[in-house]
Amino acid sequence: xxxxxxxxxxxxxxxxxxxxxxxxxxxxxxxxxxxxxxxxxxxxxxxxxxxxxxxxxxxxxxxxxxxxxxxxxxxxxxxxxxxxxxxxxxxxxxxxxxxxxxxxxxxxxxxxxxxxxxxxxxxxxxxxxxxxxxxxxxxxxxxxxxxxxxxxxxxxxx
Amino acid sequence: xxxxxxxxxxxxxxxxxxxxxxxxxxxxxxxxxxxxxxxxxxxxxxxxxxxxxxxxxxxxxxxxxxxxxxxxxxxxxxxxxxxxxxxxxxxxxxxxxxxxxxxxxxxxxxxxxxxxxxxxxxxxxxxxxxxxxxxxxxxxxxxxxxxxxxxxxxxxxxxxxxxxxxxxxxxxxxxxxxxxxxxxxxxxxxxxxxxxxxxxxxxxxxxxxxxxxxxxxxxxxxxxxxxxxxxxxxxxxxxxxxxxxxxxxxxxxxxxxxxxxxxxxxxxxxxxxxxxxxxxxxxxxxxxxxxxxxxxxxxxxxxxxxxxxxxxxxxxxxxxxx
Numbered sequence: 001x002x003x004x005x006x007x008x009x010x011x012x013x014x015x016x017x018x019x020x021x022x023x024x025x026x027x028x029x030x031x032x033x034x035x036x037x038x039x040x041x042x043x044x045x046x047x048x049x050x051x052x053x054x055x056x057x058x059x060x061x062x063x064x065x066x067x068x069x070x071x072x073x074x075x076x077x078x079x080x081x082x083x084x085x086x087x088x089x090x091x092x093x094x095x096x097x098x099x100x101x102x103x104x105x106x107x108x109x110x111x112x113x114x115x116x117x118x119x120x121x122x123x124x125x126x127x128x129x130x131x132x133x134x135x136x137x138x139x140x141x142x143x144x145x146x147x148x149x150x151x152x153x154x155x156x157x158x
Numbered sequence: 159x160x161x162x163x164x165x166x167x168x169x170x171x172x173x174x175x176x177x178x179x180x181x182x183x184x185x186x187x188x189x190x191x192x193x194x195x196x197x198x199x200x201x202x203x204x205x206x207x208x209x210x211x212x213x214x215x216x217x218x219x220x221x222x223x224x225x226x227x228x229x230x231x232x233x234x235x236x237x238x239x240x241x242x243x244x245x246x247x248x249x250x251x252x253x254x255x256x257x258x259x260x261x262x263x264x265x266x267x268x269x270x271x272x273x274x275x276x277x278x279x280x281x282x283x284x285x286x287x288x289x290x291x292x293x294x295x296x297x298x299x300x301x302x303x304x305x306x307x308x309x310x311x312x313x314x315x316x317x318x319x320x321x322x323x324x325x326x327x328x329x330x331x332x333x334x335x336x337x338x339x340x341x342x343x344x345x346x347x348x349x350x351x352x353x354x355x356x357x358x359x360x361x362x363x364x365x366x367x368x369x370x371x372x373x374x375x376x377x378x379x380x381x382x383x384x385x386x387x388x389x390x391x392x393x394x395x396x397x398x399x400x401x402x403x404x405x406x407x408x409x410x411x412x413x414x415x416x417x418x419x420x421x422x423x424x425x426x427x428x429x430x431x432x433x434x435x436x437x438x439x440x441x442x443x444x445x446x447x448x449x450x451x452x453x454x455x456x457x458x459x460x461x462x463x464x465x466x467x468x469x470x471x472x473x474x475x476x477x478x479x480x
Contacts, residue, residue, distance in 0.1 A: 012311075015292060019314040022290050023321075026283065030322050034329035037336050047216045047269040048262070048282040052330035056337035058347035059354045067361040080363035086207060087271070088200055090364040095272030096211060097362075114208075130361060134353035138374035141360075 062146070064131050066101040068115050070156060072123035079125075083118045084111075100127060101151055108152035119156040126153040174313035179291070180247065180298035181441035182316055186284050187245025189433045190261055193281070194237040201234035201264065207271055215274055216266040225267070233264050244285070250295035258282075258289035281428045283322050284437070291315035298445060319437035324394040327411065331391030343388055345380030352380075355422050370421035383417070390414045397438055408435045 033051040036043040043051045068084045070077045081093035100111035108127045116125040130145035137143045194201075212224045224230075237260045243253035262285075265278040288294050293312050334342045341347070353374035359366035373379050390410050397407035415429040428434045 015311040018290075018292070019311060022287070023314060023318050026287060026318055026322055027325065030283065030325040031329070034325070034332045037329070037333050045215075045274045047266050047274050048279040049216075050274065050276055050279055050326075050329070052276060052326065052333050053337075054276055055348070055351050056333040056342075058338055058350050061350060063354060063357075065358055065361050078361050078363045084362065085211070086203065089271075089273060090359055090362050091273040092211075092271050093362055094358060099211075099272070132357060134350055134357055135375070137357050138353045138371050141368070141371060 059134075061135055062131065062133050064129050066097045066127070066129045066151075068097060068111070069126050069128055070119055070121065070123045071126055071153075072121075077123075079115065079119065084115055086118070097127065101129065105152060109154070112152040112154040116154050116156045120158055121156055122158045123156045124153055125156050127151045174316060175442045176293060176297035176312050177442035177445050178440065179288070179294050179312045179316050180296065181444050182284075182319065182436055183247060183288050183294050184245045184298060185433045185436050185441075186281065186288060187241050187243075187257070189281060189428060189431060190241030190244060190257065190285060191238045192431075193278070193427065194234070194241060194261075194264065197268075198234055198238070201268070202231060211271050213272050214270040216269065217262060218266055218270050224270070230267065233260060233267070236260050237264050244289075246301075247295035247299035248301060250299075254289035254294065258285045261285050277426050277428065280323060280326060280434050283326075284319050284434075287315050287318050287322065291318075316437050320398065323434060323437065324397055327391045327394035331388055331394075334388065334391070343381070343384050345377070345382075345384040348384045348387065349374050349377060349380040352421050355424070359423065365423050367421055367423040370423070373421060386410075387414065404438050408438050411435065 029049050033043065033046070033049055037051045037053075043053075045051050045053055068079050070079055081087055081090045085093040085096040087093060097111065100107045112125050112127050115127075119125060128148050128150050130148045132143070132145050207224065209223055214221050214224075218225075225233075237257070240253055240257035240260050243249060244257040262282050265275070265282050268278070269275045291311075291314070294315060296312070338347050352370045356366040356370045356374070390407070394407060394411070396403040397411075398404070412429065412432070412435065415426045418424050418426065419430065426434075
């Protein structure tokens with residue numbers, strides 16, 4: 001029974017050490033991004049260990065928002081994330097448009113062509129930047145942008 | 159730390175039973191199955207994304223380009239299967255870690271196309287914790303394997319899952335204060351964020367919250383919401399006190415995510431399913447209740463009990479006895 005008791009004690013100690021190591025590891029891993037947030041100017045983000053930066057900064061009231069539209073005559077239709085970037089995730093589509101616009105007319109043009117290949121309707125695809133007052137929009141759903149400027153345009157492929 | 163607490167019990171008044179961590183395993187595993195099946199079409203689609211959109215994070219950070227389509231398909235198909243084994247507790251020594259690795263790889267893949275998702279962080283961490291903890295499959299295993307005697311140590315993985323949830327919310331609150339200082343509590347940032355997020359969704363042809371749009375025209379609504387948000391996030395530690403503090407915080411955190419859904423059309427499925435907060439609760443009561451319900455005779459009386467329940471009408475199962 002002495003041997004069995006010793007084995008049991010050693011087993012409990014092994015479990016205990018394992019619990020401590022795993023717990024310490026996870027706590028440190030999850031908490032460290034928070035420390036980075038406090039200590040660094042640009043702490044970045046990651047997965048699954050995140051700084052959770054969403055909603056941390058005020059975007060302001062007047063904003064410039066890039067997007068992709070389909071113009072058919074007078075009508076302007078905002079295209080879906082699926083048509084813009086082949087994804088159901090709106091932020092992925094947003095990042096794709098932002099990157100294309102930031103890259104200049106050539107990359108915006110490439111995005112335009114990529115989108116046009118997905119839009120099987122007549123019209124003109126345009127990569128645009130719209131300037132909006134978010135407070136005005138909150139009062140009027142169909143509030144028009146303060147202005148809209150086209151970065152690239154190309155015909156859709158019906 | 160957690161080891162000493164295990165000897166005393168779970169840091170609570172009595173030792174944590176194996177059923178608690180087992181129910182947690184089942185709930186988390188079931189969520190993994192549901193999530194990976196619901197996302198299967200998108201996971202298969204993302205395999206066809208253009209390479210120039212690849213912005214790897216986490217375990218994919220060192221990868222030059224996206225993984226081969228065949229690898230993505232294999233991962234997308236394997237994850238729900240491994241999730242099922244995880245939930246069932248079958249072959250857990252292999253299936254547990256395999257599920258953790260597959261989920262980590264798949265969820266990180268989702269976040270490597272220009273958007274870091276913040277909806278699956280907790281489930282990935284919870285699966286990782288449970289996969290590394292012994293005794294998680296000591297009880298409630300499909301196939302009815304007998305509980306291993308004396309394995310003990312059931313409290314620390316449950317507690318760690320709860321601690322990780324608390325830390326995640328605190329880090330989120332710290333990020334808000336770091337960005338705007340205490341001014342975040344004034345509500346202006348939140349108001350603009352709600353309006354901006356909904357407007358962006360509209361401009362990108364996506365579903366947005368009409369309620370959020372209308373409410374952002376009302377400035378008075380946002381200071382209390384901002385204060386409540388910071389209280390839930392920075393005050394998450396109270397949940398570890400147990401009792402009413404725990405219950406109150408879990409309820410508040412859940413309502414916070416309901417609010418996010420209503421005002422911003424943003425779904426945190428792990429939280430809204432309740433599984434994210436399961437580690438705070440006495441989960442072993444679930445199987446106890448189910449067993450009690452299975453034992454207790456209801457209106458449909460077994461023939462052997464007709465003598466005791468003669469006022470409830472004839473038996474509806476089995477031939478009459480005697």
